[in-house]
Amino acid sequence: xxxxxxxxxxxxxxxxxxxxxxxxxxxxxxxxxxxxxxxxxxxxxxxxxxxxxxxxxxxxxxxxxxxxxxxxxxxxxxxxxxxxxxxxxxxxxxxxxxxxxxxxxxxxxxxxxxxxxxxxxxxxxxxxxxxxxxxxxxxxxxxxxxxxxxxxxxxxxxxxxxxxxxxxxxxxxxxxxxxxxxxxxxxxxxxxxxxxxxxxxxxxxxxxxxxxxxxxxxxxxxxxxxxxxxxxxxxxxxxxxxxxxxxxxxxxx
Amino acid sequence: xxxxxxxxxxxxxxxxxxxxxxxxxxxxxxxxxxxxxxxxxxxxxxxxxxxxxxxxxxxxxxxxxxxxxxxxxxxxxxxxxxxxxxxxxxxxxxxxxxxxxxxxxxxxxxxxxxxxxxxxxxxxxxxxxxxxxxxxxxxxxxxxxxxxxxxxxxxxxxxxxxxxxxxxxxxxxxxxxxxxxxxxxxxxxxxxxxxxxxxxxxxxxxxxxxxxxxxxxxxxxxxxxxxxxxxxxxxxxxxxxxxxxxxxxxxxxxxxxxxxxxxxxxxxxxxxxxxxxxxxxxxxxxxxxxxxxxxxxxxx
Numbered sequence: 001x002x003x004x005x006x007x008x009x010x011x012x013x014x015x016x017x018x019x020x021x022x023x024x025x026x027x028x029x030x031x032x033x034x035x036x037x038x039x040x041x042x043x044x045x046x047x048x049x050x051x052x053x054x055x056x057x058x059x060x061x062x063x064x065x066x067x068x069x070x071x072x073x074x075x076x077x078x079x080x081x082x083x084x085x086x087x088x089x090x091x092x093x094x095x096x097x098x099x100x101x102x103x104x105x106x107x108x109x110x111x112x113x114x115x116x117x118x119x120x121x122x123x124x125x126x127x128x129x130x131x132x133x134x135x136x137x138x139x140x141x142x143x144x145x146x147x148x149x150x151x152x153x154x155x156x157x158x159x160x161x162x163x164x165x166x167x168x169x170x171x172x173x174x175x176x177x178x179x180x181x182x183x184x185x186x187x188x189x190x191x192x193x194x195x196x197x198x199x200x201x202x203x204x205x206x207x208x209x210x211x212x213x214x215x216x217x218x219x220x221x222x223x224x225x226x227x228x229x230x231x232x233x234x235x236x237x238x239x240x241x242x243x244x245x246x247x248x249x250x251x252x253x
Numbered sequence: 254x255x256x257x258x259x260x261x262x263x264x265x266x267x268x269x270x271x272x273x274x275x276x277x278x279x280x281x282x283x284x285x286x287x288x289x290x291x292x293x294x295x296x297x298x299x300x301x302x303x304x305x306x307x308x309x310x311x312x313x314x315x316x317x318x319x320x321x322x323x324x325x326x327x328x329x330x331x332x333x334x335x336x337x338x339x340x341x342x343x344x345x346x347x348x349x350x351x352x353x354x355x356x357x358x359x360x361x362x363x364x365x366x367x368x369x370x371x372x373x374x375x376x377x378x379x380x381x382x383x384x385x386x387x388x389x390x391x392x393x394x395x396x397x398x399x400x401x402x403x404x405x406x407x408x409x410x411x412x413x414x415x416x417x418x419x420x421x422x423x424x425x426x427x428x429x430x431x432x433x434x435x436x437x438x439x440x441x442x443x444x445x446x447x448x449x450x451x452x453x454x455x456x457x458x459x460x461x462x463x464x465x466x467x468x469x470x471x472x473x474x475x476x477x478x479x480x481x482x483x484x485x486x487x488x489x490x491x492x493x494x495x496x497x498x499x500x501x502x503x504x505x506x507x508x509x510x511x512x513x514x515x516x517x518x519x520x521x522x523x524x525x526x527x528x529x530x531x532x533x534x535x536x537x538x539x540x541x542x543x544x545x546x547x548x549x550x551x552x553x
Contacts, residue, residue: 052342054553074259074344082342088334092270104262105343144339 002030003066005152005183006051011060013046020046022207024060028185030151033178035194036187037230038204039238044187045085047204048156051185052082065151078106081145083138085156085187091130095121095140098129099147108148115143120169134161142170146177153177155186159193171197191231201230203237211237259345260353267357268364271323277362280319281369284311288373290493291380298485298496301384304377306492308370308392309479312399313491316366317433317472320400321424323362324407327354329420332553347548351412351540359404363397370396391482399475402536406471409543432470437489437508440466454506459513461520464489467508468528471535477528486511487525 006028013021021043028034038044049055050062053069053076062069069076089098099112116122119139124132129140138161145153158170167190174184174197188194194201195215202212211218211233219228224236271277288311295303328350331337340350370393377384407424414420431439441452444463457463468477473489480488486495487510498507510523 049551049553052338054338054341055551056549073346077342077344080342082338084335084338084342086335087338088336090266090270090336092273093266097266097269101262101266102339102343104265105259105345141339 003063004028005030005032005065006034006185007063008047008050009061011047011050011062012058013043013050013055014058019207021050021057021204024204024207024209026202026209026212028183030065030183031178031181032199033174033184033197034186035198035201036185036204037189037191037194037201037234038187040189042204043207044204045156048085048154048185048187051154052077052080052084078148079151081147081150081153083141083145083153083155083158085160087141089129089132089137089140091128094126094128095132095143096125098140098144102144102147106148110147115146116140118146118173119143120165135163135166138162139166139169142173146173149180149182151182153182153184153186155184157188158186159188159190167193191229191234195230203234205238260349260356263340263343263345263350263353264357264360267327267354268361271358271361272364274323276319276323277365280315280323280362281365281372283319284315284366284369285372285376287311287313287315288369289376292493294496294500295493296381299483299492301377301381302388302483303381304374304384305389305392306483307373307377308389308396309476309483309492311369311373312396312475312479313472314433316396316400317403318429320362320403321407321429324358324404325411325414325420325424326417327358327408328411328547329414329417330411332415333417335553337553341552347552348544351408351544351547354411355401355405355408355540358408359401362404363400366400367393367397388482392479395475395479395482398532399471402471402475402532405536406539409539412543412547433472436470436473437467440469454508455504457508457513459515459518461523464508464510464513464523465520468523469531471532474528474531474535477525478532481525481528487519487523 004027006026008024008026011021011024012019024047036044046055050057051064051069053073064076065079067076095116096112099115103110113125116125119142121136121139121143124136129137142158159167162170171193178184200214203210215230218233219226222233222236224232288307290307290310295306299306374389406428410423411420414423444466445452450458452458452463467473468489476489476491480486480492480495483492485492486499488495488508490507494505494507495509497503497505498509498512510519
């Protein structure tokens with residue numbers, strides 16, 4: 001049994017008196033697709049920031065692929081692909097140069113053209129990204145995350161700016177990567193997609209995990225009803241709010 | 254070795270970004286125009302090697318300003334735009350990020366600055382005839398090393414600053430104005446305040462600490478080392494100013510060791526080689542400070 005892709009215990013991040021992430025205990029197995037959901041400002045990107053060592057936890061422990069993402073950053077990041085949220089590409093570089101930068105730093109031999117093809121950007125190879133639409137930027141950033149066949153893909157709001165074709169591409173890539181053996185951890189508030197993609201979901205609200213499980217188990221645990229959509233579960237959980245919802249979900253696991 | 258080279262793709266990307274920017278080539282044009290200063294005193298003192306002196310003038314004022322302006326955004330700009338998340342998501346440590354940024358920006362700026370120096374060399378060759386190539390290349394190398402020191406300072410500030418405007422204010426208000434433009438006035442004022450000894454710039458006191466203070470800035474150290482190479486005299490002023498000071502029957506406000514200290518009374522720490530150490534210190538100390546801060550805490 002391999003190490004969990006992500007393991008956090010009591011993970012907390014405070015900014016002054018504001019608690020962005022509160023006592024988060026989470027396990028993402030090495031073979032699953034985990035949807036990390038929550039309203040804007042719930043703490044999803046802060047959590048991902050700590051997983052990627054952009055941010056340092058105030059308290060709590062954290063393992064990524066069995067290693068410490070801070071101390072073992074080089075090892076961990078050799079095996080992780082990240083599509084960040086609120087990023088900006090390098091305007092002066094072409095799509096190919098972006099990919100070459102990642103390929104060279106990860107010391108893998110991959111073809112930029114092949115990666116661009118996988119994300120549906122095959123005709124923009126030498127084009128400066130300054131001319132890219134938001135959807136094209138998002139596809140390129142996804143291609144950068146795919147470099148080196150990572151064991152863990154971390155996708156922060158991967159559907160941002162994508163048209164329906166792009167959304168489908170992301171979904172297909174997530175499934176293919178998971179079939180290849182990668183764990184996928186993605187945050188989203190595009191709830192309609194979540195059910196189509198995820199093995200399990202966790203719902204973060206005001207910094208705390210308020211529900212976690214398969215979509216079916218959450219239907220059973222919440223008041224949303226047996227044929228509820230993820231959106232209805234989400235609303236039920238984040239409206240009633242509070243850690244009590246989490247407690248109920250945990251007792252039934 | 255592998256660890257050493259982890260940052261080389263980042264350095265290549267940085268170098269490419271700088272070398273394809275308009276700013277660095279504007280700097281090239283400006284420092285060529287700024288550096289070309291034919292003078293009778295320079296010709297009398299150096300002959301055709303005045304061309305190597307042009308390189309020192311090119312390294313004065315505009316070069317430090319330009320290099321600092323081309324460096325101060327290198328990290329804080331990426332933090333505010335969010336692109337640093339790509340770099341920090343790669344298998345590199347935060348120290349690698351600092352080193353890659355500094356190495357890449359240094360190469361990206363030093364290349365065009367070398368071009369400016371060689372343009373000045375070409376102009377000098379036509380104007381004044383054949384100069385000593387070893388001396389000229391030495392001057393270019395020292396100037397490029399100075400570029401590296403300035404990039405290190407600018408990047409260190411960029412790594413510590415939380416906002417771009419803070420970084421801009423710091424490189425201008427804490428580095429450029431006091432340490433490059435007004436260091437002579439500041440160091441003589443400090444000296445007078447501490448010792449109570451007034452400093453007449455035309456007849457300065459033969460004080461080791463005063464002369465050391467004058468060369469403690471990166472700019473002062475660069476000029477001490479480059480004057481050493483040119484062989485004009487031991488001073489943190491420009492070479493032509495030094496030559497003027499050492500002319501008999503002239504009065505000028507330059508601080509030149511040979512004009513002020515009696516032979517045999519010069520403290521060892523005023524040896525020009527100490528200027529090299531001061532330059533190295535300016536490359537290492539801000540970087541060490543920045544590494545300490547950048548490696549701790551939140552990076553975005």
